[in-house]
Amino acid sequence: MNPGPTVRKGVYADGFWVNVKNLFILFHILQNGAIMRGESIFDPGSPEVRRRQALSLLNDYSHPWDVLAEALQNSVDAINQRYRNQIASQLRVSSELLERGIEEAANDVIASDLEIHDNDYGRWTSPEYSSGQRERWYAALGHHLTKEAEVIKAAYETVEGAYLGRISIARVDNARKLIIRDNGVGMSFDELKEAVKKGVTLKHGYSNIGELGNGLTYLVSACDWFGLKTSNGQEHSQVKITNMYSWISGHLDVDQEPLSRPSRIRYPVEPYTEVVMEGIRTVDSDYPDVFDPVMTTERLAHLIRTKTAIGFMYDSLRFPVYNAVRKQSMIVELNDSFQGANRTERLQFDYRSPAQIVRDLHSGAAPPLMTLDGALASLRDHSDIGGHSIEHTSIYRSETGVPLYYTCFLANREWFSEASRSARLCDKPSEEDVREIGKRDLTPLIELGAKGMPTGVSVDPPVTGFQGYWGNFHIMILDNRLRFDEGRKTPVGRRVTLYRDCAKYVLFDKITTEVISQSIRNAVVPMNLAQMMTTKQAFLDRRLRNRAVLNYGEVKVKHTPKYEQDVIALFHEMIGAGILPYYECLDASSQSTYDSIFQYRILKNALGTIVQQLEGRTGTLEEKIIVEFKQRAEQIIEDVAVNVKFYYMMDLLVCWDINATECRRLMATVIQKPLNKVKYWGTTHELQLTPAHFMNVGSGRSLDVICLKEFINKLQNGTYNVS
DSSP states (O other): OOOOOOOOTTHHHHHHHHHHHHHHHHHHHHHSHHHHHOBOSSOSSOHHHHHHHHHHHHHTOOSTTHHHHHHHHHHHHHHHHHHHHHHHHHHTOOHHHHHHHHHHHHHHHHHHHHHHHHHOHHHHTSHHHHHTHHHHHHHHHHHHHTOOHHHHHHHHHHHHHHOOEEEEEEEEGGGTEEEEEEOSOOOOHHHHHHHTSTTOOSOOSTTOSOOSSOHHHHHHHTOSEEEEEEEOSSOEEEEEEESHHHHHTTSSOGGGOOOBOOEEOSSOOSSEEEEEEESOOOOOOSSOOTTSTTOOHHHHHHHHHHHSTTSOOTTTTTOOOOOSOOGGGEEEEEEEEETTEEEEEEEOSSOOOHHHHHHHHTTTSOOSEEEHHHHHHHHHTTOOOTTOEEEEEEEEEOTTOOEEEEEEEEOOHHHHHHHHHHTTOBSOTTOSSGGGSOSBSOOOOEEEEETTEEEEEEOOOOOOTTGGGGGGEEEEEEOTTSOTTGGGSOOOTHHHHHHHHHHHIIIIIIIOHHHHHHHTSOOOOOOOHHHHHHHHHHHHHHHHTTOOBOOOTTSSOOBOOOSHHHHHHHHHHHHHTTSSTTEEEEEEOSSSSSOEEEEEEEEGGGSOHHHHHHHOSSSEEEEEEEEEEEEETTHHHHHHHTTSSOGGGOSEEEEEEOOHHHHHHTTEEEEEOOGGGOOSTTOOEEEEEOTTTOOSTTTTSEEEEEEHHHHHHHHHHTOOOOO
């Protein structure tokens, strides 16, 4: 007989409380099921539809700095919102009323600014007018809030004295990781739950940069580890979302969609927001990736100030609206862990224009930079402005009355490359030849700004009678009607025409072709003797730095060739020294398509034995040959590929070095030239292009190559024996 269950004291009681606990958990799940299970950050629909939405969102962002730009935009907006909230508190008005007042006052002060600019340009450009901008803003805002200008001024000054905006930016290159933290307004728990969702925004009105509500969703989508912590002073919360980019990219099954599960943190703290992104996606672009080995700390700092909200533009463009934290009220710090080194930099909350680069490069000395007014005054006095860059800030008003505040920079074309190298804003700043420095960050462009920040979006210059002059200009145009999220893309239609009309106004109506033609000439710079010697010595030191000694006593050239001109000099030295007595120069020109024409004269019994079978063993071989020079032999392949030079025209290539692997990458074959096949004395290799890839005439034949590096080595070893 079965004895039945054994009953122990307390079992049923414990079981009762366990069941009560389970019922409570079940009730909580039913009440808050979406939060417990997690929610999609995309619009309702099937997982397949949501993944397509996410992929479309990623495709809307095409720059490698977009993740950084979106995160910093949110931080600047959060700081500005806290700043305005405190001003509203000081004025004892609601934040909504202040926002409306700002928008109405902005229209007034811009209209007043335009009126003065159009009718009294000298007054608009004067320091007195600039210094009075704040007072005019206080009066305009006070009018719309029905308060005295002095009350508005006191509120601004109180808040600016008490509140300092702070943003920290951290990069960890080996983890493709960014951390952005600000002391802005922060978010409540309910706001955080919605903020990461597509199309949800807490921002509205004239004062905020972002408006469409997709920026934070993009940050989640563009990485494989996303974390956000925030506090609004009363509530402290966080959310973590992992593997979102892998899911969007199809590396996870469609039903494995990462979900948002916000949670509360127990203790509230001072308002802040911190965003952490790791495993950030790579974007194909001509511009270096934020984590690329060439994206040094200097370049990253420059990018932050020219492509993100940290590049605050209102002050440099003389924009009269004081609706946000200004330069003196913001601290930005970059903490960079890059290629095994840690570095901390304080960044200015300010747009770094090309004119600012000129000032940075000439720190402690007068920069070769003039205002447009100064340049015009110099021309009236018949003074030379050659070699000076021109800086000009003004307002363009379209035919329909649309105002665009702009700043432009005019310089010699070479300045953009030279300054990129000098400021270390290029791939290879140590290269002496600016043609070899790779991608550079300073380029002539027409760029767009919106809501007081650069967008990184450019437009093609207009077609004009002086088309070549656009290569001398960098123009930044501020259009606050350009919605920032739209500004990530290429503007279209009438808006492009508007920007091009503005650019034409800058060139023809303001700068004028006379100023351009005079300023882009080489500078005539007065120097004393000490300056001359210092400049000359610096030039010598720079050109001779890291030059390896050639150590070949029979020629006067002392260093191994670093440039094409070095190769030419060494070849001619070897002719003069009797090492290559068979070549006589008939013509040499840097203006011609091909470098030189030589008379080649040699006794036939000095040729390779196989060549003698074709040419004969007695008498003299004479012919005129076309010779091309390169520092590296493979450089000729690129010229042929774009039809700059034709393979069949060249008889001999003279170089310092040759890389067989690089030749193969460029669809060419290089082999050692058998000495018994040498026709042109000194030949060490022959180069042959693959006809399937190079269709121009003669690409199938071999081109004889004298690699001077190998030729000299064979001469020193006594192994260059032709006949």
